Amino acid sequence: MIFKKLFLAATAAAVLATPLLAMPAAAQNEQFMPLLVYRTGPYAPSGIPLANGFNDYFELINSRDGGVNGVKLTWEECETNYNNDRGVECYERLKNQGPTGATVVNPYATGITYALIERATADKIPIFSMGYGRADATIGSVFPYVFTAPATYWAGADAIIQYIQSQEKGSLKGKKIALVYHDSAYGKEPIATLEALSKQEGFTFNLFPVAHPGLEQKATWLQIGRQLRPDWVIMWGWGVMNATAIKEAAAVGYPMDKFIGIWWSGSEADVKPAGAAAKGYKSAQFTGTGTGAPVHAQIRDLLFAKNTGKGKDTFGEVLYNRGLVNAAVSVEAIRTAQGKFGNKPMTGEQMQWGFENLNITQDVIDKLGLTGLMSPIKLSCNDHEGGGSVVIQQWDGKGWNYVSDFIKPRREMLTKMYEASAMQYAKEKNITPRDCSKM
């Protein structure tokens, strides 16, 4: 009996120790990044360029710089199909991989972000929800492990209103603005901000929810285009809803240059299916478009010329560039953390410090070859958004062009809203906010 127990114990110990023994020395000096992607399913047209951007930037860092200060980047994709359950499953599967576990998780779905906030906070793994997720997670004292840089949905809504204001010679008094939105938590995100702004700026604000997935919007657009006839329409759409809305707007003769989508309604996948109807349509963005940045030339020379890299087919698309910038910000957070903790693989807790002390200035952007692809950001213990800017772009039938400068969202008002919402969350979840003045 005792021999049987000893045998079982020895076998169990051997099984558990095998991965450690098998790990080569080089693997100990690697930084593991889990990639939650959706290359299949209804949202694949958006997920593919995003995932390609991540892959290509990480590969570029390894081949151009030999990693981050000598620490090689490794990554593994896990297919979420844009499904919350699978997103959580992917997170759980990948969180302990690599010598220090997952460095940072980019959920790439507002639903998955919501599902992971408590888990990742308990696991001390930063969530980087760039341009999606909870806007109030900007408040780092309540959400220490969630980062929303460079702009939240609320900041996006404010920037769009600022742009409209500039087009209306500074005043929105008496103007009619409609919001067409995906009838989900994501689609409802800007409503409170836009309602507050309508009171502040004096415009009328009308809501038009569209049921998922948004394949049919004729009734919505007949109301907008033939009955309400608003001065401007803002869209918070996703997936097939975007192209359908553009087509239906054109079908009722609504002018495209008065129609502005948020950044998830402003990629090539949203306008191309609508064909010529999409010409003139605008969208907000926080990352640049095209293939003219120095980093693009480096990817072409160091990856594509050697038949490596994944993004040849999606190169320079809006979402490819967003993947590049998202990966670049993550890499810079690693570099920042290494500045304090040494040039070795960072743990999630060290990465959290890296994010909170991240300062990407214009000089850094230029040095990284990302000129024109992003605006400067500076994060802190309490500000996880970092003060990023938003730009408005317009589709000319072939590509996107900027039609505004980078717009700074009015964060004084937004921060008050973030704080009120975050404190409510803290109360509900029984969280004692950190004292950031002591950090």
Added chain:
Amino acid sequence: MFFSWPFFFEVLIGGLLAGVMYSLVALGFVLIFKASGVFNFAQGAMVLFAALTLVGFINMGMPTAVAILITMAVMVALAYSIERVVLRPLVNQPPIILFMATIGITFFIDGFGQTLWGSDVYVLDIGIPTTPLFFGDILVNSFDLVAAAVAGLLVVVLAIFFQKTRVGRALRAVADDHQAAMSVGIPLRVIWVIVWSVAGLVALVAGIMWGSKLGVQFSLVLIALKALPVLILGGFTSIPGAIIGGLMIGAGEKLAEVFIGPFLAGAIEDWFAYMLALVVLLFRPQGLFGEKIIERV
């Protein structure tokens, strides 16, 4: 929001024309159910597969007409494969088993189509106009008028096929009674291949129309959800039912969205369509035009 009669008629006409697009998808379900008693869960996936295949061939440089012919051949081949690999081994199994098999077919076609042609969004432009037209004060989209004409033509062709051809009569015989049809020498397997082929061709027509409207992308499989209330309302076995059900669902959901929606926070058209269909079920369990099934003990 104010009420005006021209706007009411605009919504009504828009709804009727949207309903025609739902009918295009519903027809595929009806054909297979009518001939075999199987609810083909894979019809939405077949629409996507047909559209992806067509756009794939067009993008390879083929003229549109040639690409359509080859896609038709592919859909027939798919029907043959389904009969040979899935349906034949399941002959005499209860309908629920065949239904479950079609769920399996759905996942296979979804994955196979994406593996073969990719997961991108593809533009399908076969020259259908999309300009708004005005009849007095009433706006109608020209694309919707073309879609209505296509659906009308499809129903006429299907009616001729079912009523006037030998194969069509055989299909109706099988639909009425499998065993009686087999006893007079109608081969059930061949009939299944034919009916799945016809459903595949109907899926191609639906794929062309919906693909031209939304772009060819994975989300096309979700249009099956729009066809379900049409089937419930029109009946699973009636081709005219699919058309009239589509018109009623289209008009009903659009009028509800515009005139009732604002009082219920909007976005009601999807569930309203199902509610409308369920109300019909309360009074006519077989749907408006479905066959009344009487089973004697």
